[in-house]
Amino acid sequence: MSSSAVTIQTKQDIIDYVNGQKNTKRIALLLIIVLGTIFLDAYDLTILGTATDQLTSEFKLSKAYLSYIMTAMPFGALFGAALGGFYADKLGRKLILSVSLISLIIGSIGAALAPSPIILLCFRLLMGFAIGMDSPVAFTFVAEISNQKSKGRNVNYWQVVWYIAVVSSALIVMFFYSLGTGALLWRYSVGMGAIFAVIILILRLIYLSESPTWSMKNKTLTEACHELEQNYNISVHLDPKQGEEALYDKREVKHPMRILFNARYRKRTILATAIATLQGMQYYAIGLYIPLIATTIMGEDKLQSLSGTALINIAGIFGGLIGALLTPKIGARRLTIIGFALVASMMLLIGNLYGHVFTWLIAVMVGVFLFGHAGGPGTQGKAIASLSYPTILRGKGTGFVESVSRFGSMFGTFVFPIIYGSFGLNNTMLILALFPILGVIITTVIRWEPVGKDLEYEDKYIEKV
Structure with a gap:
């Protein structure tokens, strides 16, 4: 325990400490542990994207059935996010973070050992439910342990973690491929996700306390x-004002959906939901299938396409990092507009130029697509959700946005193989460019910027039991 001591007299003092405390190594450690779920989310979602050829061959899958399997995780996440956000507000953040990881471990092991496509589909649904339950709570927790200045930046680090996971998944598949795993390649790769989940669960049980x-x-x-001491590794001197200790008044939001769409929160909820959903459509249609796109651009060689996948996704790491660092200075909304515009431009260029220019130039354009996505809407939709509500509503608000956004993930995951198989890469890019264009329009029209705002005082505007 640190020798620094903090005197707490009221619950407001806790908010003031959290908003004003400095960034420390302890906070950095907590961020890494909490955002570890985002690593698992990206890894588990994209790992099958590197092995669609093996899945199709082993289980004799049609394009439609492949789409069902690939869509199972975002479909499960839709329900997990809604329940995770609700129960995180009711039961606490830490419990949900632990339960979701245990479910993910079971799902990953089951998927890796699946003897048939229907069993694989069921365990992928469980994995999606677990990821959906965990993700909004992770964003909520990060927002609640970060100081006022760093909230937007810290939440947005999730996108950096995401692309590190995507690059890692390609490298891990290359590693297992080099070991000669053959037809079992995808099973080893999926099973590796369970090992990562066990490590993160252990770290959370050791270091993580309640928000x-x-x-x-x-x-x-x-x-x-006590939770303040545990999370920030400080010594707290409790000197409550008269009657403060007795103010144990656990109240819950009575009608969360009505509150999320009332006059105060409607604009925030619509903006966050629209950005999160549209970014899911564009990313899960394009980014998730980059191994397939890389095969189209670079040829059928497995190692070559995986190497191209890893290299292209490095652009996402830089985009996410720059987006996170710029969020406190530029704001989430403005970065979203810039990102959507960049993504739309690249999709239109690829749609018109593929087959007419050097393949390396197309690969660069895909990299710029990921850079714009990661620094803009890919990051900001979830950040806006976690920063737009006070603590008493944050879990439900973030859970709602995360849940609805999974429709975008499902849509993008499902339609890309079908559109791609029917129309080819050029027309697929031109059709799907409608998503970021719509994103630019919506984000320009709806003006709400949550970065830098302290919303805890808004409790008084929320109807409670």
Whole structure:
């Protein structure tokens, strides 16, 4: 425990400490542990994208059935996100983060050992449910342990973690491929996700305590101070004002959907949901199938297409990092507009130029697509959701946005193989460019910027039991 001591007299003092505390190595460690789920999300979603040829061959899959399997995770995540956000507000962040990881471990092992496509489909649904339950809670937790200045940046680091996972998945598949795993390649790769999940679960059980701001709203002052000590590795001196310790008033939002769409929150909810959904459509249609696109551009050689996948996705790491660092300065909304515009431009260029220019130039354009996506809408939709609501509503709001956005993930995942198989790469890019164009329009029209705002005072505007 650190020698620094903090005196807490009221629950408001806890909010003030969290908003004003400095970034430390302890906070960096917590961010890595919490955002580890995003690594798993990206890894588990994209790992099958590197092995669609093997899946199709082993299980004799049609393009439609392949789409069902690839869509199973985002479909499961739709329900997981809604429940995760609701119960995170009711039962706490830490419990949901632990339950979801245990479910993900079971799902990953089951998927790796699946003897038939229907069993694989069922375990992929479970994996999606677990990821969906965990993701909005992870974003919520990051927002609640970060100071006021760093909230937007810290939440947006998830996109950096995402692309590190995507690059890692390609490298891991290359590693297992070089070992001569043959037809079992996809099973080894999927099973590796369970090992990552076990590691993250152990780290969470050791280092992670409950969100201090959730505890401040739902527990006694003594309990909330304990969580503050554990998360920030500080010594807390409790000197409650008269009557403060007795203010254990756990109240819940009575009608969350009505609140999310009332006059105060409607604009925020629509903006966050639209960005998160449209970015899911564009990414899961294009980014998820980059191994397939790389095969089209670079040829059928497995190692060559995987190497191209890894190299192209490095652009996403840089885009996510730059987007996170610029968020406090430029704002989430403006970065979203820039990102959508860049993505739309690249999709239109690829659609018109593929087959008429050097293949390396097309690969560069795909990289710029990922750079714009990662620094803009890919990052900001979820960030806007987690930063737009006070603690008492944050889990439900973030869960709702995450849940609805999975429709975009499902749509993009499902339609790309079908459109691609029917119309080819050029026309597929031109058709799907409609998503980022619509994103530019919506984000330009709806003006809401959550970065830098302290919303905890808004509790008084929310109807509670």
